[in-house]
Each structure stands twice: as C-alpha cells, then as structure tokens.
Amino acid sequence: MSGLNQHPLLLTQGDPAGIGPELSLMAWLKRDRAALPPFAIVGDPDHLARVADAFGWTIPIASVEPRQILPTFANALPVVPLSVSVSAEPGKPDAAYAPSVIESIETAVRLVRAGAAAAVVTNPIAKHVLYEAGFRYPGHTEFLAALAAQGGKEIYHPVMMLWSEQLAVVPVTVHIPLSDVPSSLTTDLIVLTGRIVARELRERFGIANPRLALAGLNPHAGENGAMGAEDGRVIVPAIDILRADGIDVAGPLPADTMFHARARSRYDAALAMYHDQALVPIKTIAFDEAVNVTLGLPFVRTSPDHGTAFDIAGKGIARPDSLMAALKLAARLGGP
Template identity: 60%
Template sequence: MDRPAKQHNVRKADAPLALSVGDPSGIGPEIAIAAWQAGSSAGVPPFYLLADPALIAARAHRLGANVAIAETAPAEASRVFARALPVVPLDARFIDSPGRPDPANATGVIEAIDRAVADCLAGDAGAVVTCPIAKKLLYDAGFRFPGHTEYLAHLASRHSGAELTPVMMLAGPELRTVPVTIHIALAEVPKTLTTELIVTTARIAATDLASRFGIAGPRLAVTGLNPHAGEGGTIGTEDERIIRPAIERLRAEGIDAFGPLPADTMFHARARAGYDVAICMYHDQALIPAKALAFDEAVNVTLGLPFIRTSPDHGTAFDIAGKGLARADSLIAALKLARRLADTGTKAAGA
C-alpha cells in the first residue's frame, strides 16, 4: 500500500522564501516587484527573487517603480529585504519582451525553478514560491513535463530516490479544494478515475493538512462525479463503483472522509463549515468554487513533496504584462501561506 512520503524539514529557522520569476515576458517580474513594495505593512515575509537582475531593473523602470535591487546570496536575503529587493542572479540572461514570450528565456525559467528547489532542499530557503510559467514555450524548448507540479515532483523524487506523487490544492480563506484528476480532457476523467487514485490523493491531503496546516484530524468531504452523486446509480455508476469504495478504505485507515456528496450542494457557507478540504473528481469541480470565492486570494499549493511549494492561482497574463495593470494579491497570499506552512512544519519537526 502506497503511503505519503515522510516530510523532511531541513529548513533553517526563518530562512527566506525562494521565489522563481516564472516567464519573464509575463507578469511574474512585476508582481514580484509589487509584492516587495507592499512589504511588511502587508505582512509580506522576506523572500528573494531568482531572476536576471538586469531584467528586473528594466521592468521596474518601465513601470515607474522606485525599487532598489540588491544582488545577493540566499543567506543575505532576509538582512537586505527591508531596504532592497533581494535578487539572486541566474546564470541565464533574459530577453526583456513583456507580452511577447521568447523561447530563448526557457533556459532561465527552468534554472530559476531548479535553484529554488535546491535551495529549499539544502535548508537555505523556507519554501518554494513560483510565479507563472508558459508551458507551451517550455514544450517548444524540449521541456517534457506537463507543468510546474510534475516537474517539482521529478526534482523531489530525484533528490529522495523514491517516486513521489504530487497533489494540487487550491487554498483560500474560506475553502480548500483538491482535484483528483487535473489537466486532462473532461471526457478522459471517468477513464482515469480509480479507487486507488482517490485513496492516494486523499491520503496525501490528510497527511499534509495535519503536518503542515496544523489541522488535527482533518475532515475530507469527497464529491461525487455525476450529478446528484449518481443518484444511486441511475445517473452513472462511477460514484458507487469507484468513489464509495475509496471512502470506505480511507475510513478504515482512520481518515475522516465522507461522501460521495453532490457537488452542487457542497460549497455554500453552511456546507463548508463541515469539512477542512473538498476532494473533487476533476479540475473545474475543484477550481471553480475556489476561484469564485477568492479569486485574488486563492493559492495553489503542491502537497506530497519534501518541501513546501505555493504559487498564485493565475497564469502569465501576457496581455497585460508590462502595462502596470497586474495585481500582486495572489502572489502575496502565496508568500504569506508559504511562510505559515514553513513555520508550522518546522515546529512540528521540533526545529
């Protein structure tokens, strides 16, 4: 029986957060600048940006942002954070073309992710926070992973020597949701969904909610796949054949899971008070309620890894890049949640 990998808390106390810049032609550079400008008055914890310093300086100038930039090492980031945006330089250099993605930037985008993860695993960063990437651009450059989540799992598995299963969570002030299947066509969901996949996903969610979110005995509400959760098999059989056996297995393991529940009645305020996370069967079933309730505050969290990773819940927004229109709310929420999870994990490990 597969179990979630044991979490290894190697972080140094109060280590800054490592922020990878994402696609530099998107809004990543400017929301990083805006997050630093918001500073401690907005509760933004110390972080350093893995990026090309010249591009960050150029983007700040383009936006008319008065930002001091300090090229630094991770160990010095917290010390300089109050007076300057700490930027840890990449070996790669970026082409500064806001709104126009350039394949030449792919190497630096991947380098920033690699170094953020390496810093976190070495204990030099408290968590990995990622700005949005453009997957097609990376695919064209030979990147062979579906996205951030799968690549982070690859890096973590290579480090630990064991195959790890990443789980995506959208976390907002009023709702946490986890999709069991993610970036696949809706027609493929019933073919992909298995009892084992639901059990593995829910088990990882329960483990991380306890160890990182500090929730003792987390309550997992499990959605059905079909309308009315199949209505006893009259509207599809997956709910009884696949989902209910998964819930029974989870309960036998001592996990407080219940359902399958009709998704259309799970997300109003009174229903949300009865659980700590909703385990959903497909992407939109999880993300629509999460984003409807907290579009500017929801955070993408990757569970099941030996380090913490958060990110904004939006994409690169090439259409507004470099125009001074991007809001940093979701990135700020991602930074704040990463700090809270890092602190909770460190305390749980007795560090």
C-alpha cells in the same frame, strides 16, 4: 511567520514575459504594509531593474547569496542571480528564455532542499513556451516532483490543492480532457490523494483531525446509479478505505450543494473528481486570494492561483493579491 527568522522564501522568476516580474516587484513594494515574510527572487537583476524602471518604481535591487537575503530585504529587493541573462518584453513570450525559467526553478528547489530557504513560491510559467524549448514534463508540478526525487529512490505523487481562508479544494484528476476523467478516475487514485491530503492537513496545516468531503462524479452523485455508476463503483470503495484508515470522510456528495457557506463549515478540504469541479467554486469565492499549494513533496511549494496573463503584462493592471497570499501561506507552512 516568526518561524522564518532564519529562513527566507525563494520566489522563482516564472515566465519573464508574463506578469510574474511586475507582481514580484509590487510584492516587495508592499512588504511592510502587507506584513510579507522576507523573500528573494531567483532571476536576472538587470531584467527586474528594467521592469521596475518601465513602471517608474524606485526599487533598489541587490544581487545576493542566500545568506544575504535577510539583512538585505528591508532596504533592497534581494535577487539570487541566474547564470543567464533575460531581456524579455512584457506580453511577448519567447522560447529563448526557457533556460532561465527552468534554471530559476531548479535553483530555488536546490537551495530549499539544502536548507538555505524555507519554501519555494513559484511565479506562473507558460507550458507551451517551454515545450517549444524541449521541456519534457507535463507541467510545473511534475517538474518539481522530478527535482524532489533526484538523487534518491523515492517517488513523489504531487497533489494540487487550491487554498483560501474560505475554501480548500483538491482535484483528484487534473489537467486531462473531461472525456478522459471517467477512465482515469480510480479507487486507488482517490485513496492515494485522500491520504496525502489528510496527512498534509495534519502535518503542514496543523489540523489534528482533518475532515474531507468527496464530491460525486455525476450529477446528484449518481442518483443511486440512475445517472452514472462511477460514484458507487469507484468513489464509495475509496471512501470505505479512507474511513478504515481513521480519516473523517463524507461523500460522495452532490457537487452542486457542496460549496455554499454552511456546507463548507463541515469540512477542511473538498476532493473534487475533475479540474473544473474544484476550480470553479474556489475561483468564484476567492478569485484574488486563492493559492495553489503542492502537497506530497518533501518541501513547501506555493504559487499564485493564476497564469502568466500575457495579455495584461506590462500594463500595470495586474493585482499581486494571490502572489502575496502565496508568500504568506508558504511562510506559515514552511516554518518549524
């Protein structure tokens, strides 16, 4: 984390009615004990102060410009203020606060792209709340990719990785119905995803020769076509192309034998063919510590691997472990 001596992290507000605000406050309270890197929240200082007061936490909150984050962090929680106020109540999502959610993300990305901070760490958002306010992107990641492309001609293909010390997984298809997976899974998509993962493991994670393991789509990786043709028709050609690129790839492997400890020791990241094939094992192995990392963007973005949890917001039972892990990983990836 020494690489962040001059560049702190920016933590977005997330949905203000979810657990993001209280987790952010908890992270600052645990900053020394958990050896967290310096960060600031892009949010409404008054709203954060009310959340802290509701829990009885004594937290000095300081409105700052980015250059003031580092000298402020040790003694007060730095907040880069929004242009709008927030008066959300825990557990009561409201589309009225969508502009503050969007502004927080936009501001954090803009400041990181300008070199004022090292990375963006995003608190969870509720897509259905944003949709009510006219948000036109499928989700957080697509919005970040659009922000990355603003003012330029380059098109970014973001890739979601769920990372922990024990396991890193990438779903090749993400938030689509299971019935749509076979038609959406293509050789080109697998190759593009594999290339991005291998590049980022080299450049961001410092793994000189990344090892990828590709899961099969069907039970037993298709059992030589007896349980589905997609493994041989779609996945095997992708593996051949990636190997021709010089990437160390194993597969297609039966997904039910890929995630025990001995199997995990043979690869650096597993590429799964659909959402639950990737997320079930990592949430079983590292539920409280896993981090969502977006690969393929021109800046570092991490996020806790959980949602807004409106049902427990304001009750004091949410755990900040994943958020703190996201801050630490962002520091690691965002350093020089």
